[in-house]
Amino acid sequence: MSRYTLGVSALLAFTLACGKSVVEPDPDPTFTLTPSDTVSVVETTVFVTIRAENVLSCSYPGGTYTADANGRINAAFGVTVSAIGPNRIPVSCPGTNGKTVTKEVSVRGIARVKATLTASPDTVYVGDWTTLTRSCEGAASATRSWEPNAAPMGGSDEVTITALGPTTFSYACTGEGGSDVATVDVVGEPVPPLDARAFRNRPGEIPGSHLTQFVYMLSADMTDRGHDWNGQMEAVINAALVFFAGKTGRVPAVDNFGGRPDILFIRSTKTHAGLLPPGTGVISNLLDELSLRIGGLREKKKYIIFYPPLIPLGFGGSAVQGGAGGAVYSSLPEWDNALIDPLGNVPPFFPYGYTWIHEWGHVLGAVSSTAPNFIGGGHTPNPDIMCGAPATDCDPSQAEVDPDGNDWFGDNVGAGIFNAKLSLWIIPAPPELVTMGRLQAQTLRDSPVTIELRKFREELVFPPKRPQ
Helix, strand or coil, rough: HHHHHHHHHHHHHHHHHHHCCCCCCCCCCCEEEEEECCCEECCEEEEEEEEEECEEEECCCCCEEEEECCCEEEEEEECCCCCCCEEEEEEEEECCCCCCCEEEEEEEEECCCCEEEEEEEEEEECEEEEEEEEECCCCEEEEEEEEEEECCCCEEEEEECCEEEEEEEEEEECCEEEEEEEEEEEECCCCCCCCCCECCCCCCCCCCCCEEEEEECCCCCCCCCCCCCCCCCHHHHHHHHHHHHHCCCCCEEEEEECEEECCEEECCCCCHHHHHHHHHCCCCHHHHHHHHHHHCCCCEEEEEEECCCCCCCCCCEHHHCCCEEEEEEEEHHHHCCCCCCCCCCCCHHHHHHHHHHHHHHHHHHCCCCCCCCCEEEECCCCCCCCCCCCCCCCCCHHHHHCCCCCCCCCCCCCCCCCHHHHHCCCCEECCCHHHHHHHHHHHHCCCCCEEECCCCEEEEEECCCCCC
């Protein structure tokens, strides 16, 4: 018995001893990832909580956490949602048993809602209108304060300003990523009377109409001769309208106020040299200055700028072909820089009525290089009103409007050639204006005007070519 008992005891001891010598493997690392949001706006931070056991550490984008003495981690890290759609966030945790486990959590990025609203111009005379341009990003719906009904995500509206002082407009956009509201103030100012100077457009036009507006612009160092209010610009403008009406039965649609051309007065803060640095051209700089001073050029307007002292040019013009506007260089020492002959011997059509209607033709788009009588530089030969360099015999007193009706204005203009007769900036002329124009033309045929002036100079800027 004693030997049996001892044998059992020895066996038990052996078994216990063997149990202690066989080491059980450590458990595999385990962990969970819990994001604070599964859907988040891009460029915002989402926090991800790590709860891990049996690990040495856990690495995440941008850092690593080390486990405590028990192999546990309970921590969180932040990550920026960088893209719309799935944003996968990987975490890797090596375990105490030498194994590494990797997991990822996904956060869906959505667009941030952004509303944009601008006004051009942001200051107008009461009764005039401004263009409100709106857009939404990341939105599913939008509303505008000036028209409470639902609005498309983007677009523009011409809104009339009816009150003095600031009027606030708002545009709200809403989407999965939240809401955003944009606001803009438009200031209404009193309308100057008819005989006073206008520093911006006066009311009266129909929003959206296609009009030509005239501008009297001076640099800071120029002498102000008051051509916008003393009747000289008006006489020159009307003389060209009478000419065009008599030749075509149509006229440029002019921006009027109180039955007269609404002429803007712009006094630049720059000197002539600062406004037109040497070698930079003329018309582009003048249009940039005009845009700056009136809060933006209106899309459905053409601008003709009278700019006086480009000595030694004498008189001349410039235009952006098919663009926003043109300029007349109104500086004749022979006339003491007046726009019309001080002695009354020369009709107001010469030379500046002729010049502005010529530049206006360029602004509309004349003359296409494929026109039958095109001679270069956007010009045709004499006697067309679009006569210009390289021609040297242009005669304003015998000017016609596209005599054959096949170059830039008429029923015979071919396909693919610019035809001003179809332009939105031209309207039927009043019958009395047509009659006056025909009488004026007959008078000039009977008694031609001879005028010797300083050499004419012109600058024509061509629009950029379309990519092929």
